[in-house]
Amino acid sequence: MAKFLVLLCIVAIFTNHCSHNADASIAPRSYFSSVRTPQSPNDPVIADAANCAVDQLRALSDSGIYTTLSLSKIHAAATEVALASPYFRSKQEVEDFEMMVLESKPRIEERASGKFNATRSIAIDEFPEMDEDAIENFWIEMVEQRRQRRRELFDKWEREEQENEASSSTNQPGKVTKTLTLDELQKMPTKQLRQLLTPESTAALRAAISAILDERLTLLEQREEALNRDEL
Known part of the structure; x- marks a missing residue:
């Protein structure tokens, strides 16, 4: 035709x-x-x-x-x-x-x-x-893949911190005793937040930091997708 x-x-x-x-x-x-x-x-x-x-x-x-x-x-x-x-x-x-x-x-x-x-x-x-x-199934699969990548990333960060603690006690972050507000945590760079994710940190602090890091990773993925669309 x-x-x-x-x-x-x-x-x-x-x-x-x-x-x-x-x-x-x-x-x-x-x-x-x-x-x-x-x-x-x-x-x-x-x-x-x-x-x-x-x-x-x-x-x-x-x-x-x-x-x-x-x-x-x-x-x-x-x-x-x-x-x-x-x-x-x-x-x-x-x-x-x-x-x-x-x-x-x-x-x-x-x-x-x-x-x-x-x-x-x-x-x-x-x-x-x-x-x-089919579109809905692909969405579900895509979301699950992103969650899995984030879990793997957090696990990687945790392993790195544990390795750093084992290799040198001088580099080990001390126990967190100061009460940090959510605003203070959000202003911290990613590297500093990762250093606070230690076994000595409270469960509430670890949950807050994980949520902030997760949000930053989402924003990073969105920026990468926008850049890819601009290149097209």
């Missing part, structure tokens, strides 16, 4: 940086050009672009369910692809999507060197719609 994607109707564009050989992917012509060269869906350049687009799409779901998407077939170069996933809302194993892959052209000096950093953008008409129950 032949379809044509009108750029004015594109609802979303995402970019990613990839390194490619200039001679292999772009014919030599002026830097600013609107010339279109028809290519076969079986062309290795088209296959590479389609796989790059699917990789970008796989990273766009908060729950991670898009990681189940895979390229099934290229119907038409730069216009229509078939994606496979066991979690489509339609219950079909394969669905067709109109998608374009746009790639920046190299500058003259970059073309001469044979390699350049190309900016690839994907333009998709409609995003894949996934099964609601």
Whole structure:
């Protein structure tokens, strides 16, 4: 089924940086050009672009369910692809999507060197719609994985503190006798908070510090996710 994607109707564009050989992917012509060269869906350049687009799409779901998407077939170069996933809302194993892959052209000096950093953008008409129950399961799994990473991190910190105490008594933090407020704890750097997590600390103090460290880890993960989205 032949379809044509009108750029004015594109609802979303995402970019990613990839390194490619200039001679292999772009014919030599002026830097600013609107010339279109028809290519076969079986062309290795088209296959590479389609796989790059699917990789970008796989990273766009908060729950991670898009990681189940895979390229099934290229119907038409730069216009229509078939994606496979066991979690489509339609219950079909394969669905067709109109998608374009746009790639920046190299500058003259970059073309001469044979390699350049190309900016690839994907333009998709409609995003894949996934099964609601599957999305919820992916959310639950993602949350549990984050909790497990935090538990492992806290265990690692505790082991490090125990090793430090065993190796040198001079580096061992003394027993906490001062009553610290929550505001005082929140103003402390992470390293200092970790030093307070000792067997001599009270259960209430350890719980408060663990909650603060957990919150900081969550904020760090959110910043990393935001940076990853900005890079796209």
